[in-house]
Amino acid sequence: MQQKKEIINKLRSSNLRPTKQRILIAKKLFDRKETFHFTAETLNKEINRKGQNKISLATIYNTVEAFKRAGHIREILTNNCKSYYDTNIKSHHHFYDPDSKKLTDIDYQEVIMKKIPNPPKGKKIKDLEVVISLQKK
């Protein structure tokens, strides 16, 4: 199965040992068509449901953090006490619906900036994220 090999390479190239747990998590995250928005908790539920696979919460946090550092996933800005992640690492933007607390991707070419400010001295722009909050019409 070549999917697995790819995942192992991905891990290796980030200096992450391809352990059972990491491979399993990586498959959950990356072996899918659509991008995937998740929190540590939803990922934990998803993986441990039906009691099939068991990965401890701490490992999930570790792994997600490691994937984030390696640039395989990105963290999304939100306004509540949860860390949201996104398997879509291309620069892109989000609709945020406060009613359902759901995020929806906005393709990055859907947003074009005409003017942005210069960053402060000694800093450069790492990322630009637009969040469009919605409300009922």
Add this chain to the structure above:
Amino acid sequence: MQQKKEIINKLRSSNLRPTKQRILIAKKLFDRKETFHFTAETLNKEINRKGQNKISLATIYNTVEAFKRAGHIREILTNNCKSYYDTNIKSHHHFYDPDSKKLTDIDYQEVIMKKIPNPPKGKKIKDLEVVISLQKK
């Protein structure tokens, strides 16, 4: 002192009884020139330092939440497990420096959008927030 009267009016107009605590918090937040970025915790420290005034944490949370609902402050999007608030309720944007975890205001006319997507059916845009993440040059 007319500042106080204004604050009381502000509270009343939002259906918030002008209690000692709310007035004190409102003064801390609004009786200043520059906009103020804070979390529940920093606000708590600020108010209760030197043991002068004592407002319980729960009341701070309540009041901040009430002010937010009333539209006197706005919540800022971040990526950690804290709720940030801003006394600047005009639409505006932020630099976020992950190193110092500090936010800096970007005046809203410093950012001009050339193109933004249409909101999903039945929804309208409530707010548009740009966060520019920084890194060392």
Add this chain to the structure above:
DNA sequence: CTACTTGCAAAAGGTTTGCAACCGG
């Protein structure tokens, strides 16, 4: 073998809640 990982449980924040006491109108 050795260093990196995992799992567990406990701890550490941050935020919310239940309820009696309090107080503004």
Add this chain to the structure above:
DNA sequence: CCGGTTGCAAACCTTTTGCAAGTAG
């Protein structure tokens, strides 16, 4: 007085940590 508000402590939820046991290379 009445109903909204406060304060306290306990509860809760998410995230982090310490450490012994496990495992990839």
